Amino acid sequence: MNIREQLNIGNYNAYVKKEMPKSKVFSECIRAFFVGGLICTLGQAIRNFAQYTLELSENEVSAFTSIILIFLGALLTGLGVYDIIGNFAGAGSIIPITGFSNSVVSSALEFKAEGYIVGVGAKLFTVAGPVLVYGISSSIVVGLIYYLLKLLGMA
Amino acid sequence: MGGKILPEGTMILENPVYIRGKGSAVGQEEAKGPLSDYFDIKADNAKWGEKSFEFAEKKFFMSACKKAVEDAGLSLNDIDLLLGGDLLNQIITASYSARDLGLPFLGLYGACSGMAQALATGSMLIDGGFGNNILCAASSHYATAERQFRSPLELGTPKPPTGQDTVTGAGATVISSEKGNNKVVIRALTIGRCVDFGITDANNMGAAMAPSAVQSILTHLQNRGKNPLDYDAVFTGDLGMFGSKLMIDLAQKCGVDLSEVHHDCGSMIYEGMKSKRCGASGCGCCAVVLNGYILRQLEQGNYRRILFTATGAMMSTTSVQQGESIPGIAHVIEMERV
Amino acid sequence: MDYIKAFAVGGIICVIGQILISLTNMTPARILVMFVTGGVILTALGIYEPIVEFGGAGATVPLTGFGYSLAQGVFKAVDEHGLLGIFIGGVTATAAGIAATIFFGYLVSIIFQPKVKK
Numbered sequence: 027m028n029i030r031e032q033l034n035i036g037n038y039n040a041y042v043k044k045e046m047p048k049s050k051v052f053s054e055c056i057r058a059f060f061v062g063g064l065i066c067t068l069g070q071a072i073r074n075f076a077q078y079t080l081e082l083s084e085n086e087v088s089a090f091t092s093i094i095l096i097f098l099g100a101l102l103t104g105l106g107v108y109d110i111i112g113n114f115a116g117a118g119s120i121i122p123i124t125g126f127s128n129s130v131v132s133s134a135l136e137f138k139a140e141g142y143i144v145g146v147g148a149k150l151f152t153v154a155g156p157v158l159v160y161g162i163s164s165s166i167v168v169g170l171i172y173y174l175l176k177l178l179g180m181a
Numbered sequence: 182m183g184g185k186i187l188p189e190g191t192m193i194l195e196n197p198v199y200i201r202g203k204g205s206a207v208g209q210e211e212a213k214g215p216l217s218d219y220f221d222i223k224a225d226n227a228k229w230g231e232k233s234f235e236f237a238e239k240k241f242f243m244s245a246c247k248k249a250v251e252d253a254g255l256s257l258n259d260i261d262l263l264l265g266g267d268l269l270n271q272i273i274t275a276s277y278s279a280r281d282l283g284l285p286f287l288g289l290y291g292a293c294s295g296m297a298q299a300l301a302t303g304s305m306l307i308d309g310g311f312g313n314n315i316l317c318a319a320s321s322h323y324a325t326a327e328r329q330f331r332s333p334l335e336l337g338t339p340k341p342p343t344g345q346d347t348v349t350g351a352g353a354t355v356i357s358s359e360k361g362n363n364k365v366v367i368r369a370l371t372i373g374r375c376v377d378f379g380i381t382d383a384n385n386m387g388a389a390m391a392p393s394a395v396q397s398i399l400t401h402l403q404n405r406g407k408n409p410l411d412y413d414a415v416f417t418g419d420l421g422m423f424g425s426k427l428m429i430d431l432a433q434k435c436g437v438d439l440s441e442v443h444h445d446c447g448s449m450i451y452e453g454m455k456s457k458r459c460g461a462s463g464c465g466c467c468a469v470v471l472n473g474y475i476l477r478q479l480e481q482g483n484y485r486r487i488l489f490t491a492t493g494a495m496m497s498t499t500s501v502q503q504g505e506s507i508p509g510i511a512h513v514i515e516m517e518r519v
Numbered sequence: 520m521d522y523i524k525a526f527a528v529g530g531i532i533c534v535i536g537q538i539l540i541s542l543t544n545m546t547p548a549r550i551l552v553m554f555v556t557g558g559v560i561l562t563a564l565g566i567y568e569p570i571v572e573f574g575g576a577g578a579t580v581p582l583t584g585f586g587y588s589l590a591q592g593v594f595k596a597v598d599e600h601g602l603l604g605i606f607i608g609g610v611t612a613t614a615a616g617i618a619a620t621i622f623f624g625y626l627v628s629i630i631f632q633p634k635v636k637k
Contacts, residue, residue: 027189027403029376029396032435038378042388045430047342047423047459051541054339058537059530062581066529067522069576074521088579088588089615095580096616100623103335104631112337117536119337120547121554121581122529123616129547130620132335134628136328139233146628153548154620157582161555161589162609168563169593169605176597208635227635324635334633338547349635382544 054116061111061118069095069122092123099127104135129153185308190372190397191404198304199363200479200516201314201355202253203472206244208323208349211469215452219473220350221248227324227349235274238267238322241351241465242278246318249353249472253314260284260355261312264303266295267320267464268347269329274320284316292493293390293419294373295319295464296352296471297512300489301370303356304514313358320351321463330383330498343385345421345447345462352468354476360519365479369405369515373397375495377508383501386462387424387447390492393509394420395431398490401513402437409442413484416475417511418467418491419447421460446470467491479518489514521575528574532581551582558586588612 035041069091076082076090102108108128112119119125133152137145151158175181186192206222208229217223222244224237231237242265250257263282266289267274279286291298299317306312324334326347332338357363376393394417402408409415420428425445432439446467451457471489478484496507536554539545545553561567567587571578578584592612596604610617 027396027400029392029399029431029435032399033392033431035378035431035434038392039380042380042385042427045423045427046385046388049342049541051538054541055534055537058533062533062536063526063530063577066574066577066580067526069529069580070521070525073576073579085612091576091579092613092616093619096619097623100620100627103337104627106335106631106634106636109335109337110636113339115337116339117540117550118530118533120540120550121533121536121583123580123582123585125337125547126551126582126585127620127623128335128337129551130624131627132333132337132633134624135335135631135633136333138628138632139235142629146625150621150624150628153551154624156548156552157555157585158617160552161559161586161613164556164559164586165589165593165609166605168559168590169597169608172563172594173597173602173605210635324633332547334635336547341544384544 057114058116058118061115062121065119065122065124095123096127099124100131103128103131126157187404189400189404190374191369191401192305192372193369194304194308194367196308196358198307198367199357199360200365200367200476201357201361201363202249202255203354203476204245204248204252205352205469205473206241206248206350207469211348211350211450214450214454216450216470216474219477220469221473234322234324235269238274238320238325239277241322241349242267242274242318242320243281245320245351245353246278246282246316249316249355253355253357255314255355257282257284260314260316262287262306262315263318264289264299264315265318266290266299268292268326291510292495293462293464293466294491294493294510294512296468297418297489297491297514300354300356300367300514301372301512304367304370307356307358315356316353317356318351318353319464319468321347321465323347323349326463340458341384343387343423343459345386345419345459346457347463348450348461348466348469350465350469352465352472354472364518365476366517366519367514368517371397371401371404371513373511375508375510377506379506381504381506383496383507386494386507387421387459388427389494389507390420390509390511391424391427391431394428394490394492394511395435397511397513398439398488399432399435399437401488401515409437409439412442412486412488414444415439415442415488416490417443417445419460419462420445420492421447421462423459479516482518484518486517489516524573525575525577528570528577529580532583554582555586558583559590562587562590585613585616
């Protein structure tokens with residue numbers, strides 16, 4: 027008995043894909059929209075507070091907003107709430123900066139048992155690492171292009 | 182020695198191998214499921230008073246082993262050999278348990294097929310006269326497996342619809358050459374091959390393993406000259422709901438109808454629990470269902486003859502990250518009430 | 520009005536992410552990297568600036584906003600420092616976010632324990 031000879035399924039991956047339980051893309055998008063929207067609205071409230079009540083400068087406003095949201099994301103992760111939100115919201119809670127905070131903290135938290143240096147210290151960068159590598163590198167590349175264009179008098 | 186091994190990996194045991202004792206230990210989620218009453222030991226939480234999830238998994242492994250030895254009416258001194266495995270890197274759960282139990286030990290890795298792999302190896306050793314009482318065990322733990330193979334517990338990413346949850350728990354069986362009062366016997370088994378149909382999605386292990394299950398079960402039936410209805414039940418390890426559906430379909434395409442007799446341990450253990458999507462996976466899954474539910478049903482006479490097929494997805498995080506496809510494996514154990 | 524715009528723009532950006540996840544099975548690390556890099560590129564092309572002006576936090580809170588800050592910072596620093604600005608600008612502009620992530624991440628990891636949920 028050899029299943030390969032007996033079975034005449036050309037492309038198993040395509041066959042599996044056809045039979046697979048589908049994720050409900052539409053309802054997932056609705057949930058992502060609402061939760062993502064809400065997190066951004068919260069961000070806007072923090073911005074407005076920083077801008078009008080604390081009267082911070084523009085740069086300080088963005089810094090303030092990021093710090094608060096990152097703190098909230100980290101705290102909710104520690105309390106074990108963020109993954110429950112994430113299960114419901116999908117990308118709605120992954121894409122905002124709180125989700126970045128969640129990815130960073132969740133991997134560090136998990137490796138606490140391996141100690142504070144090679145456990146927490148190293149694993150903090152499991153997700154933060156790639157994001158910073160690609161974010162900073164791409165910003166340097168566009169910076170270089172901008173610099174060259176300026177030299178040529180084109181920007 | 183002629184006739185012991187048939188073509189394509191089916192072994193016919195000359196000397197009956199009896200099931201002498203069984204033990205199962207599960208976590209709290211499994212204890213909420215429909216099979217709860219059948220499990221021997223239930224932990225009150227995933228850490229079970231230990232300092233890490235890995236230690237907790239060892240406690241599950243040890244508890245199941247001790248329970249099985251006790252159930253067999255033996256002491257650890259009567260056990261000739263421990264065969265076991267788990268899912269963690271370098272099978273640390275089994276190895277550290279072996280250290281603490283102080284038994285001669287062969288560590289086995291067969292991914293989620295661990296329980297059947299251990300039973301198969303143990304049965305052959307007993308048949309060959311290399312032991313009288315052999316302890317076979319397998320374990321898995323949701324938290325340890327999740328972080329090794331998937332994502333951190335607190336990561337806010339929804340799981341895909343084909344995802345399966347690793348069972349927290351361990352099962353152990355004492356197999357023996359002596360008849361005694363034992364009611365269940367292993368007569369034949371089929372060692373599976375690694376079958377790879379090119380699935381690369383680590384969240385779709387049921388699909389990766391289904392072809393191997395069909396391969397092994399159909400090989401076994403063919404070599405034994407039986408058809409599915411000769412068995413009261415054909416259990417698969419942890420194909421999950423979607424994998425089970427695929428397996429039935431694939432078997433059908435090969436001209437064998439398994440739908441009447443097939444049950445999947447991964448679907449059974451969490452049946453009716455909404456949050457569990459596609460069912461369960463992990464070495465512990467079929468290990469606890471076998472030692473909790475199936476063996477009891479056999480002993481009580483509700484089943485006369487069954488096939489127990491544990492399936493495994495033989496991948497690692499490295500192979501998945503390198504884009505390699507996932508081979509599946511399945512070993513079949515034929516058990517009978519005497 | 521600020522709030523409605525932030526809600527709508529933020530929501531739409533998340534929906535784009537959701538579609539990518541649902542249809543391509545991408546891991547979150549990939550998504551995050553893609554959004555940051557995407558933010559940098561869209562800003563460089565001058566596309567993201569108007570979105571930020573319209574959507575406010577709706578455009579700066581998603582991770583594309585992190586890319587926006589990086590790129591904006593680099594452009595500003597190049598204007599001020601020339602060639603050196605390429606290396607100074609990005610991290611300077613996002614210093615608060617990076618420092619907060621590392622520090623709060625560390626703090627939370629020390630205080631809390633990961634839990635198994637139902």
